[in-house]
Amino acid sequence: MRIAAFFIVLLKLLASLLMLLGVVWACGALWFQLAQSVKSGSARGLLLGVWVGVGLYCVYLLWQQRAAKGLLIYGLLLAGILAWWASIQPSNTRQWAPDVAQQLSGTVQGDVVQLHNVRNFEWQTASKATARWEDRRYDLGQLVSVDMATSYWMGPAIAHTLVSFGFDDGKAPRRYLTFSVEIRKERSEQFSAVGGFFKQFELSLVAAEERDILRVRSNMRGEEVYLYSVAMPRAAMRSLFIAYVDKANALIETPQFYHTLFANCTTIVFDMVRSIVPGLPMDWRLLASGYLPQYVDSLGALARPNDFEAIQAAAHINARAKAVRPDADFSSAIRQGVPQAPLQP
Template identity: 45%
Template sequence: MDDVRQTSGVGLAALLLFWPVVLVAAVLVGFAVWYQSDGLRRWLWLALVSAIAIGLLVLQQRGDSRFAWCGLVIALGVAVLWWISIKPSNDRDWAPDVEHGVTAELQDGDALLHNIRDFDWRSETDFTPHWETRIYPIAALSSVDLISSVWSNPAIAHTLISFGFDDGRFVVFSAEIRKERHESFSELGGFFKMFELVLIAADERDILRLRTNIRHETVSMFRLRLTPEQRRALFLSFLDMGNRLAGTPEFYQTITSNCTTIIFKLARLIEPGTPLDWRILLSGYLPDYLYEHGIVDKNLPLEMVKQRALITRLGEEAGSAPDYSKRIRVAVP
C-alpha cells in the first residue's frame, strides 16, 4: 500500500511539474520565434510550437509520461541548438544612425577615431548624415561627464559618457542597439537576440541635441570625479570596446549588455572593487548610486545636484550653435 501511495505521489508530482515546464518553454520559444522571424514563416513556426506543446500535454494527460518527458527533452534540445545557431553580425542593412560603429588607432599619444557621427537633425526621420575621422590628444583629456536621458519611465534612462579635452572639444560614447532599417526599438526584443550592439561615438551637437531638441527627453549631465589616470583608462576602454565590436559582433541584451551595464563593466576594469547595485539595472537611479559613492560631487545635496544637472532647456536654447557644449554646461556642478 505504501509503495502504491509513493508511486501515485511521484506521478502527481511529475504531472504538476510537467505542465508548467511545457507552458513556460512554449512561451519562451514562442517569443524567440516571434522576434527571429516575420511574415508567414513566423506564424507557421508559432503554429508548430503550439502543436508540439499541445501534443506533449495530451501525451502526459493520457498517462504516457515517459514518452511525454522524452518528447519534451528532445523538443527543448532542438530549440536550444537552434538558439545557439543564431549568431550576431556586422553585415546587415543598418539604419543610417547606427550604420557605423567607432573604431580607433593610437598614434604617438593621439587617438585617431574613425566614424565619429555628426548628423544635422531636423527631425527623427529628416537629417543630413555625416561621419568623420577626428584626432584627440590623450594627454589633453580633461573631463568626463555622464549623461542620463529619460524618455518615459523615470526608472529607465539611456546613459552616455562624454569626454572633454583642453581645446574645448567633446566626444560622446553611447552603447546602442544596432537597428536594421525596418526595425524599431523593443525592450522585450532585446531579450531575444533581436539587435546587435554598437558603440557610437558622436559630437555633442548630434547625439545630445537629438535628445534635447528633437526627442524632447529629460537629459541630465553629471561631472564625474576621476583622476587623470582613471579618465585615460576609461577613454581607452571605450576605444578597445569599439575595436572589439568591429571585429567580433555581439548581441544587445536588455538586462546584461545595455548602455548602463556596459559602462559599469568598463568602470570595473579601472576599479575592480566597484560594487554591484540594483541601480545599475534601473539606470534612471544611476545618479543616486554615483552620488552615494562620491563619483559625483557631494558638496551639494543630491536633489540640488540633480536639479542643476538638467540640461534639456539649455540644449533647446543652444540649438545648433557652435558653442553648444559650453552653453549646456553653464549650471552643471
C-alpha cells in the first residue's frame, strides 16, 4: 500500500508540473498573440489572471481526490488554447516596418542571378533612413569570397549573424552583397527574444549593401560588429548563394514564423550550409550565437595566420566603419587588417 501511495503521489507531482508548465506556456502565447487585438496590458493581464486561476484550481482539484474533474476542466481549456494556437498562421500581408517592407526574390539562369528588392538604405539615425529598394544582377562566375559578420548587442553570448558575398570582375572595386535572416517586424513592433518563442514575428530574408546593413549596426545602433573571412570552395560559395535565393523565394510562397531557438539568423544559415557540406557537427555555439566564430574556427574555416584572439581583434570593424568618409568604399575600408582566406578552387 505504501508503495502504491508513493507512486500515486509521484504521478500527481508529475501531472502538476506538466499542468503548471502548460499554464506558463499558454500565458506567453496569450500575452504575445493578443497584443495586437487587446491593446490594454491590463485587459490582457486580467485574461491571463483568469487562466492562471483556473489552472491552479485544476491542480488543487488533483490533490483533493477530484482528479478526474480537475483534469477534465484543464484538458478542455488547454485543448481550446492549442486549437486556437494552431490556427495562427504566418502572413506576408501586414503593416511592415520600413526596413523589412519589401521581400527579396530572385531568379538564377546559369551563372546569372537577378535579384529584386535588394536593400540600399542611407541611414541617418538608428531608426530613420532614406529607403532604396533596387534590382541587382550578379555573376556567380565572379564570386570570390564569403565573409561572416557577427553583431553583438546584449553581451558576448548573443549575436546576430550575417553572411556577405564578394564579387570581383577584375575592373571595379569588389562588390559585396550581405544576406541577413531577421524578424519581419510590423510597424508597431520591437524585437523580443521571448516573443520569438510565441509566433510574434514572421521570418524575413534581407539582402543589402554592406554600407546599409553593417553600418547601421556599427555606427547607428552602437552594436559591436566583427567581420571574418571564411575559407570555402568556390562551388560551395555558389551553392550557398543560390540557397539564400531559394530561401527568399520560398518565404514568398510560404511565409514562416521566426523562432528564437529553432528558426533564427544562425540556425537557418547552418541548415543551408549543412546541406552543402554534409557532416557538420552540432554544437552548443549554434544556440549561443555569439560564440559562432569560435565554432567556425574549430572547423578550420577561418583565415588563420594567428591565434583566434588575434583574428577576433582584427575582425572588429567599428572604428574603421565610423572613420569611412561618405565618398569612400565602405567595404574595402572595413576589411583593412582583416585576415583573408585564400581563394580555393
